[in-house]
Amino acid sequence: DGGITQSPKYLFRKEGQNVTLSCEQNLNHDAMYWYRQDPGQGLRLIYYSQIVNDFQKGDIAEGYSVSREKKESFPLTVTSAQKNPTAFYLCASSPGYGYTFGSGTRLTVV
């Protein structure tokens, strides 16, 4: 079945470490997105990519980086510059008329 796979489901990071969240889709969608979700704040856009080898900053890109080397993959790196990284991270893809979401990765800084 087609879909979006996010891994791992739970991730723990020590302060000062970079960590990479995986997002893979087999839906042949051109566009992919990363959102951060915090309680009571809805979803906030971190980065998005509409085509391979191109991506744009969203509303809260500071402390994050992405790459889009393949159509199927859009990994997100949470760097040590992100001061409050503990959150639920959601990846989504779109063929141009609506989103399909992954099941999310919960990142906790310990």
Add this chain to the structure above:
Amino acid sequence: AQSVTQLGSHVSVSEGALVLLRCNYSSSVPPYLFWYVQYPNQGLQLLLKYTSAATLVKGINGFEAEFKKSETSFHLTKPSAHMSDAAEYFCAVSEYNFNKFYFGSGTKLNVKP
């Protein structure tokens, strides 16, 4: 820029009662509007979407929403709540090219037996 306001961060209804979740948007152009549902520690699942066709949109699980341009609203309703409807619901608006979605802050629905 687009924005979405969901009135009420928590809504509680009895099983069998009407569900009404409110969503208002701000947009200078005709928007596309969506409702998503999220169960704990899961991604978002599309309930329904409005893309400038019929103003009354029917979705999955018995939910529907009505687009009212004069009120800039897109409220979600269900005639009879079920225990399995307990979840968090998000309203979203997108620009005409669907490149970016803007989400409301979410409404948690509690269904009492």
